[in-house]
Amino acid sequence: MRFRFTQMPIDALAARQELLDPGAGGFVAFEGWVRDHNEGRAVHRLEYEAFQALALKEGDRIVEEALQRFPVKHALCIHRVGSLDLTQMAVWVGVSAEHRGEAFDACRYIIDEVKHRVPIWKKEHYRDGDSGWVNCERCAAAPRHAHAQAHAHAHEHPHGGERSPELGADHGASHDHDAA
Amino acid sequence: MTPPPAPVHGLVLAGGASSRMQRDKALLQYEGRSQLDRAFDLLGRHVPKVFVSVRASQAAEPTRARRPMIVDSVEGGGPIVGIRSALATDPGAAWLVLACDLPFLSDSVLEQLLAERDPGSFATAYSSAHDGLPEPLCAIWEPAAAAELTAFQRGGGQCPRKFMRSSRIRLLEPRDRRALDNVNTPEEYRDAASALDAPGARAGAGPKRLKVQYFALLREQAGRSEETLDSSAATPADLYLELRTRHGFTLPRELLKVAVNGEFADWTHPLVAGDSVVFIPPVAGG
Numbered sequence A: 001m002r003f004r005f006t007q008m009p010i011d012a013l014a015a016r017q018e019l020l021d022p023g024a025g026g027f028v029a030f031e032g033w034v035r036d037h038n039e040g041r042a043v044h045r046l047e048y049e050a051f052q053a054l055a056l057k058e059g060d061r062i063v064e065e066a067l068q069r070f071p072v073k074h075a076l077c078i079h080r081v082g083s084l085d086l087t088q089m090a091v092w093v094g095v096s097a098e099h100r101g102e103a104f105d106a107c108r109y110i111i112d113e114v115k116h117r118v119p120i121w122k123k124e125h126y127r128d129g130d131s132g133w134v135n136c137e138r139c140a141a142a143p144r145h146a147h148a149q150a151h152a153h154a155h156e157h158p159h160g161g162e163r164s165p166e167l168g169a170d171h172g173a174s175h176d177h178d179a180a
Numbered sequence B: 001m002t003p004p005p006a007p008v009h010g011l012v013l014a015g016g017a018s019s020r021m022q023r024d025k026a027l028l029q030y031e032g033r034s035q036l037d038r039a040f041d042l043l044g045r046h047v048p049k050v051f052v053s054v055r056a057s058q059a060a061e062p063t064r065a066r067r068p069m070i071v072d073s074v075e076g077g078g079p080i081v082g083i084r085s086a087l088a089t090d091p092g093a094a095w096l097v098l099a100c101d102l103p104f105l106s107d108s109v110l111e112q113l114l115a116e117r118d119p120g121s122f123a124t125a126y127s128s129a130h131d132g133l134p135e136p137l138c139a140i141w142e143p144a145a146a147a148e149l150t151a152f153q154r155g156g157g158q159c160p161r162k163f164m165r166s167s168r169i170r171l172l173e174p175r176d177r178r179a180l181d182n183v184n185t186p187e188e189y190r191d192a193a194s195a196l197d198a199p200g201a202r203a204g205a206g207p208k209r210l211k212v213q214y215f216a217l218l219r220e221q222a223g224r225s226e227e228t229l230d231s232s233a234a235t236p237a238d239l240y241l242e243l244r245t246r247h248g249f250t251l252p253r254e255l256l257k258v259a260v261n262g263e264f265a266d267w268t269h270p271l272v273a274g275d276s277v278v279f280i281p282p283v284a285g286g
Helices: A012-017 A052-069 A100-117 A137-141 A146-156 A165-175 B035-044 B079-089 B107-115 B145-154 B160-165 B186-197 B216-222 B236-247
Strands: A003-006 A026-033 A041-050 A072-080 A082-085 A089-097 A120-126 A131-133 B008-013 B050-054 B069-071 B094-099 B123-127 B134-141 B169-172 B208-213 B226-231 B257-260 B263-265 B276-280
Touching (some): A003 A052, A052 A072, A072 A100, A120 B216, B035 B050, B079 B160, B094 B107, B107 B123, B107 B134, B134 B169, B208 B236
Antiparallel strands (some): A026 A089, B123 B134, B208 B226
């Protein structure tokens, strides 16, 4: 399985071992970490939840797409669920390839698609005691807000569609949470 | 030149004794209709002429008598007599024969049978999903089988399945393993009827039992992570409307996606009883 969940802290070194290949000359990894602020609010903890039955399928499809689109050797994505503290790793993506260019591209593709397509949700717990589901609360409360339109658009993104990774990256920038 | 294949007529075998059922199997009701009527109408959608095969003693029974009948040439001979009587009635025709105890048959079963028919064989039939043997009572019998069946019966044969096993027939694999399940006992009837009569066993309106799972904001607003409910919603869009009111969901449907039975689905996907639905709020992985 090229996409999986864990309730335990992600072991990046062990994951990296799975991608070793004598034909690979490069390896790229992306780690998403829990940051202490988002959209102007002080965050002290995150909670991740997934609809695992579908998330595993969709995640696996994304990694498979990356392997089809880019000439890379191996790719893997591990996502954390449960409660995470500041600086902990929420997601790990690793790609090994003959050359670095494809490894960067495939890694970028996977994380961008995972953020937009896989049914995973995160709840921010703020320093002031408040909390909220990212991408859900504000648009629901004020659907005419500019953010709501951005979210609505994000949601119309076709599953497995032929969108370029660049577009995904641009789009995700407005409400990215991780420190990337 | 090979002659064109014989035209196909339909035959519903309704001459059985129904001894194990202890009730006339042809009159058992599914989805509010007798199995005789269901089989007759099913055949009528695929072949131009359909007849009901009866024993002489049953010819006055009203459900049978409403239909064109072919009366068995001899009394008490079992299904093989019904098939032979049909072949004798129109020697130039092939017969798509259906037993009256196959409530799960569907249009696609007959379509496949007709599409993959081998007119040069004695019959085209499915192999049983249970034992791999031919199913003679959901099959196309060709005109050439008439003489063979007569000889087979003269030699003491009564079982059409046994005839098929030793004859040149085309055997097909059923795509739906359950489609040829037959119903012989009161217990089997009860199970089949409840499966077919389950509210919303067919897609569309009407109350049906659905399972809904909730995640993230929807889970919190619904105050539960799943529920089983009876709903008349024909599609996930209708269902969300209903549940949004019930649970006070703040998210408009336009921001959600939906999954049915563990895979992304359209909002217009027809819901059937037993479906498991998940509404997917805006995602935020990574």
